[in-house]
Amino acid sequence: MRPEPFGALLYHFGTRRLSFLKNQRVLTVVRSLADHPSARAACAAAGVSEAELPAYARALATLADSQMISERTVA
Amino acid sequence: MTLTHDMAPAGPSAAPGKLTDLFQLGLDAPICLTWELTYACNLSCVHCLSSSGRRDPRELSTAECMAVIDTLERMQVFYVNIGGGEPTVRPDFWELVDYATAHHVGVKFSTNGVKLDPAAAARLAASDYVDVQVSLDGATADVNDAVRGPGSHATAMRAMSHLAGAGFRGFKLSVVMTRQNIPQLDQFKAIADQFGAQLRLTRLRPSGRGADVWHDLHPLPEQQRLLYDWLVAHGEQVLTGDSFFHLSAYGSALPGLNLCGAGRVVCLIDPVGDVYACPFAIHSEFLAGNVRDGGGFETVWKSSPLFASLRAPDTGGACRSCGFYDSCRGGCMAAKFFTGLPLDGPDPECVQGYGSAALEAVSVAAPKPSVDHSHRKVPVTIGRRRPPSKDCEENPLAGFTA
Numbered sequence: 001m002r003p004e005p006f007g008a009l010l011y012h013f014g015t016r017r018l019s020f021l022k023n024q025r026v027l028t029v030v031r032s033l034a035d036h037p038s039a040r041a042a043c044a045a046a047g048v049s050e051a052e053l054p055a056y057a058r059a060l061a062t063l064a065d066s067q068m069i070s071e072r073t074v075a
Numbered sequence: 076m077t078l079t080h081d082m083a084p085a086g087p088s089a090a091p092g093k094l095t096d097l098f099q100l101g102l103d104a105p106i107c108l109t110w111e112l113t114y115a116c117n118l119s120c121v122h123c124l125s126s127s128g129r130r131d132p133r134e135l136s137t138a139e140c141m142a143v144i145d146t147l148e149r150m151q152v153f154y155v156n157i158g159g160g161e162p163t164v165r166p167d168f169w170e171l172v173d174y175a176t177a178h179h180v181g182v183k184f185s186t187n188g189v190k191l192d193p194a195a196a197a198r199l200a201a202s203d204y205v206d207v208q209v210s211l212d213g214a215t216a217d218v219n220d221a222v223r224g225p226g227s228h229a230t231a232m233r234a235m236s237h238l239a240g241a242g243f244r245g246f247k248l249s250v251v252m253t254r255q256n257i258p259q260l261d262q263f264k265a266i267a268d269q270f271g272a273q274l275r276l277t278r279l280r281p282s283g284r285g286a287d288v289w290h291d292l293h294p295l296p297e298q299q300r301l302l303y304d305w306l307v308a309h310g311e312q313v314l315t316g317d318s319f320f321h322l323s324a325y326g327s328a329l330p331g332l333n334l335c336g337a338g339r340v341v342c343l344i345d346p347v348g349d350v351y352a353c354p355f356a357i358h359s360e361f362l363a364g365n366v367r368d369g370g371g372f373e374t375v376w377k378s379s380p381l382f383a384s385l386r387a388p389d390t391g392g393a394c395r396s397c398g399f400y401d402s403c404r405g406g407c408m409a410a411k412f413f414t415g416l417p418l419d420g421p422d423p424e425c426v427q428g429y430g431s432a433a434l435e436a437v438s439v440a441a442p443k444p445s446v447d448h449s450h451r452k453v454p455v456t457i458g459r460r461r462p463p464s465k466d467c468e469e470n471p472l473a474g475f476t477a
Contacts, residue, residue, distance in 0.1 A: 002151040004102055011106075011153035013181055013204055018106065018153070 003027065010068050019068050026059055033069065098332065101339045101386035104150035104376065107183075109354035110344045112140070112168065113160040114448035117189050120212075120223045122251060122292060125345070125357055126283040127160040128450035134346040137167040139367070143344065144171070146372045147180045154181030158354075160346065160448075163190035169198070176204040185210060185249060187227060188234025196234075196241035208247040208275060209234050214262035218255050222292070232266075239270040247275045247314065252302060253292040260305050264313070276306070278318040281413040281423070282355040283444050289414070299426055300325065321406035321422045324399035335408055338363070338385035342376065345446070350375045352385055355409035359445045392419025399427060406430075415441035 002009045007021035008030075021027045028046040029039075036042040043056050063069045115130035116123075135143070147155065155175065162168055163186050175182050183206040191199075191209075199205055209231050213219025216228035238246050248267040250256065256263075260276075267274040281289035294302060303322040306313060306329055317331035332340070337353035344350055348366040351357055363382055364375035376382065394405045405411075406422020414423040415437040421429035464474030 002104070002153070009102070009106065009153075011181075016181075016206065 001030075010063075012066065012068055015067055017066055017068075019063060019066055021059075026056065029056060029060070030063070030069065034072070098334055098336070098340055099386070099388065101382065104152050105342055106152070106336075106340045107154045107156060108147075108152060108342050108344060109156045109158060110143075111158050111160060111346050111354075112162040112171070113165050113346050115164050116159055116161040116187075117164065118161065118187055118224045118227055119450050120227075120284070121288045122212075122222060122253075122279060122283075122285040123449075124280060124283040124285055124355055125158075125160065126444055126447040126449050129448045130160075131347050131448060135348050135366070137170065139348065140167070140171050141174055143348075143366050143372055144175050144178050144180055146366075147175075148178040150373055150376070152180060154183055156354075157182055157184035159185075161187055161189060163195075169195075172205060176202060182206070183208060183247075186234070187223070188231045191234035191237055193237050193241065196237035196243060199238065199246075200241040200243035206246065207238065207243070208249040209238070209272075210249050210251075211263075211266070212251050212253065213256050214259035214266060218259065221255070222253065235266075235270045235272060239272070244271045246270075246272050248272045249275045249277065251279050252276055252294060253279055254294050254298060255292070257294055257298045257302055260302070264309075273312070273314060275314040275316065276302075276319075277316045278321075278407070278410075280355040280407065280409050281441075282409050283357065283447075284449065286413050286441065286444065293424065296426070296428075299424065303329075303426075318407075321403045321410075321424055322426060323402040324426050328402055333402070334404060335406075337361075337408055338379075338382040342382075344372065350379075352381060353409055355407070356412060357444060357446050358412070358442060360412065360442070390419065392417070393433075394419070394421055394429070397421075397427065397429070413441055413444075415439060 007023045008027045010019040010021065021030060025046055025048065029042050029048065032042050032045060033039060036045060039060055043053060048056050060069065111125055113130055113134055114125065114127045116127040119128055162184055172182050181204045185208040188209050199207055211219055211228065211231040212222045213228065219228040220226070235248065248263065248270070250263050264274055279285060279289065279293050299322060302319070303325045306315065306319060307327065311330045315329060315331060317333065319329055320331065320333040323329055323333055337356070342350060342352055342363070343354040343357070344366060345357060350363045350365060350372065352361040352363060361381065363379035366372045366375070368375065391400050391405060394400045403422070405419070406425060408418055410423050411418055411420065414434060416423055416433050421433050423430040423434055
């Protein structure tokens with residue numbers, strides 16, 4: 001993951017696919033996913049409003065589809 | 076030769092604003108860059124973008140290449156597209172590949188397959204960070220070898236069978252689309268499928284030696300349409316290195332960024348360390364600096380006046396009033412430059428027909444490449460015995476005029 005002025009770029013060496021985070025807040029959410037019990041909690045902590053949640057859910061789903069993020073495995 | 080980015084943008088869009096507009100202004104570092112490691116090549120392809128053949132004595136040393144890789148790691152460049160020339164003929168090629176991947180810089184390299192023996196194939200199959208593109212410009216030997224030289228079809232097929240045999244899945248079969256091979260699209264797909272490879276089609280550019288053959292090799296207008304329809308039908312299964320965005324003016328955009336990335340998201344480092352805005356524009360006009368300059372590659376990328384000007388919002392020039400400008404963005408800078416067209420006008424292969432009209436209006440000769448390492452084709456005369464100019468002459472140079 002590489003920060004850029006507009007957000008960040010992500011590159012997956014396994015799939016050789018590039019993804020984009022189009023703003024700073026979605027970058028904050030993605031970075032903090034591991035520290036929160038759920039994606040919803042990560043969004044709330046980053047200041048994402050209820051109204052914005054569906055857009056963020058779609059963004060995270062896209063990242064999950066492209067294997068950029070994955071469900072954590074229970075230790 | 077090598078091409079640029081195969082980006083499949085899976086952009087989570089949690090904000091308004093078109094990504095291409097953000098990219099237009101340039102990135103902190105290239106996403107990927109093309110790095111021609113050597114001008115030396117065993118082949119003499121008629122359309123070679125870099126006019127390769129002979130090694131340049133000023134080529135970067137192993138240590139200098141490693142220093143470039145250190146910089147790319149620091150800048151978080153995701154991967155490099157290594158090409159040439161034929162990069163695998165450099166004795167330190169594998170050493171540099173290992174150094175790059177150990178330093179978190181992914182490698183994709185283009186090859187004609189000459190050095191891909193079973194051992195090399197096994198080594199490649201074992202790495203997650205190295206990808207290979209085998210170049211083939213005809214599905215059959217007659218079409219391929221007319222462009223790439225005798226025996227080159229067999230070499231590429233042998234290399235691909237070694238890769239497949241070693242269990243390397245998803246390497247790339249890279250094809251430059253020409254008038255002669257567009258009828259073979261389905262055959263190329265079948266060859267890729269046969270080897271478990273992915274097909275990658277790219278655009279013929281009038282760059283390097285390509286300028287000499289472009290008029291005979293570039294696709295005819297009806298072939299461009301056929302290619303576009305074929306690409307649309309195959310979607311993301313087939314890679315294009317984003318090279319056909321000028322065809323987007325036919326209708327819906329093709330997968331990819333659909334943007335000229337020159338100096339904004341990509342660039343080229345040539346074998347002697349010169350940094351050009353684009354892999355298809357090895358010409359002094361697009362030279363931004365050299366990695367040997369103080370500050371190295373990072374300073375060139377961030378501070379070169381040429382790159383700054385390429386990142387400035389473009390006006391669209393003569394294309395601005397065209398309804399398709401937002402799809403094709405005026406096409407390819409290098410294609411315009413090397414056919415003598417103005418950079419702010421239509422692409423020579425503009426699918427709306429503005430390019431052919433513009434080409435007819437070109438009155439000056441198109442710029443010639445400023446760098447040429449082609450194999451010399453001068454007949455060798457050294458050692459030919461000459462009779463003395465006079466029977467009594469003792470000077471061995473008598474009668475010799477240089």
